[in-house]
Amino acid sequence: MGDGRGGGSNRPAWLQQYELLLREINHENVVKLVNVHINHADMSLYLAFDYAEHDLYEVIRHHREKLNLSINQYTVKSLLWQLLNGLNYLHSNWIIHRDLKPSNILVMGEGEEHGIIKIADFGLARIYQAPLKPLSDNGVVVTIWYRAPELLLGAKHYTSAVDMWAVGCIFAELLTLKPLFQGVEAKATPNPFQVWAVALSYENTGLHTIVHLPQKGPAFDLLSRMLEYDPRKRITAAQALEHE
Template identity: 65%
Template sequence: MGDGRGGGAQRPAWLQMYELVGKIGEGTYGLVFLARTKNRKGSIAIKKFKQSKEGDGVSPTAIREIMLLREITHENVVKLVNVHINHTDMSLYLAFDYAEHDLYEIIRHHREQLNLLPINPYTVKSLLWQLLNGLNYLHSNWIIHRDLKPSNILVMGDGEEHGIIKIADFGLARIYQAPLKPLYENGVVVTIWYRAPELLLGAKHYTSAVDMWAVGCIFAELITLKPLFQGVEVKATPNPFQFDQLDKIFKVLGHPTTEKWPTLANLPHWQNDQQNIQGRKYENPGLHNIVHINQKSAAFDLLSKMLEYDPKKRITAAQALEHEYFRMEPLPGRNALVPTQPGEKIIAYPVRPVDTNTDFEGTATLQPSQPPSSGNAHPGVAGQQMVSQRGVPRQMQSMAGMPRVGPNSSMAAFNAASQQAGMANLNPANLPMQRGTGQQQMRRKDQGMGMQNQGYPQQKRRF
């Protein structure tokens, strides 16, 4: 693509803006491609949504993602650069700034390539602080992400934003409000290993606390280099109850009780108790024995508060940012990948592999495959030629050129425009939308919901 071959004249005008490198990811809702642009520096990640059923128009998932990302601006949230549509087949493409790394690949690199070498404490603390900073901004604006996991937490490579976290993939994100409509009607959310116990037990109403449980799981994974709760998912059933996942949680944290979690008795799958989870006995080994950190340490205290069973008692992102853990040396910094001491070796984390044989599915002919670079090809991708690029896109990045929602905003204008114009004012390509995609009014701010944190602890920053 971009070399003038393979029917380039038939390509849509927007597609001629990019030089396609290859595919860098594939998910439930579509594909993610790496491309270079002809009118701006750097590389771009282009997310193509899979086509919906004939006559249904553009997927509500795509519309929600576009609307949310147009309305939020934060250094630790992905940046939507452009939106394109092919009107011939109604395929939708979102363009994002590219991030070279993600937490999944960083953790895997330490586990498999560096023989379980622990991640530098400064790096762990900086990654976690930035993740909480971005999440606090989202929660302050009444957005629940609902799919936080290491592969959705991107890290910028070389450039002005080197070492900066970007929360990505807002396909499951929702604005939450007073209990006018239970969120459980949206179906199963959050990848199983990072799914909060209230979701697993069928809660009809849930809050941003589900994101904080996922952050706790990610924090533990950064420390131990392996998932904390690795349950086996039964995918044959649409209900959220997953016994094996609950079993893994109970074995580490102990059996939940109504004394510590009063609303536990009201959760549907606890009440039904079809698999006798109430009567099971667990010998609690203690979380500290799993993560191997001192019970009296600030890190363990923070982790324990993130993994609190009762979502009402679970620490919020705003509270976590003020925790003692972030006020102790080494202090977190803006560049999570820089060394903490002069002369300390910088770890060269691998960038994402690129499948150069995959095209935009018929929109153009891809340029001849490039030879794979040494050492970065993914194992298990048989028959695909892979190449690692230093400027390759990931999925999505922070937000520029979009209307900003301030920390104190209730996003009322966003909702008003959505309701009055059927979202047309916020629909960048005038896309035909499926029914039921309108946003709802948000409730007023709860007590304890934090604002965007304005600076690193004690205003000390590492660059």
């Protein structure tokens, strides 16, 4: 058995790469891998991470179903800033998460890290390079409700901008307590287009009326830049952190 750093001969190549990726990540807003356990009898794998009492989905659901109250705007700002801070770290180290959604964002409970959020679940994360190699061979990425337009349209080459679209969807959900786009996965056909049952068409209705933000305010400007259709024009995590 190896030393736990991806060099064990019993570990398949994909596991070595995945473990190495997780062990190299070190940021306050990204979950930390504590240990890896392998049961050689049935080759089952157990990854031990930081313990978190909640995730962002629970927070949103609690406010929607129990409190029937919007999340405080300063709390939204703190959550969004921390999410962008962790994502900027990942993108700066050439890592695309590819599955950002509220249930994959942990919220620390009581203790010295109370209120800190951490990006988790790196099962679909990949290291990318410039120029980008085709990533489509890795299969479907990003849960449908948070999937960027270029992925819906079957792009074979994509960038970290797919994560920023997901952040925009999460930002809107923090404001309204419900998903912005609720799509249905088209599994019966290889067609890259999805059967997208979009309840809210913000091109027609006006995104600002859906998220209840002043159209000329900085919060709406940031959200609209995250939800830019053209990935080349979409705001980056680094740029978003500097936004007003």
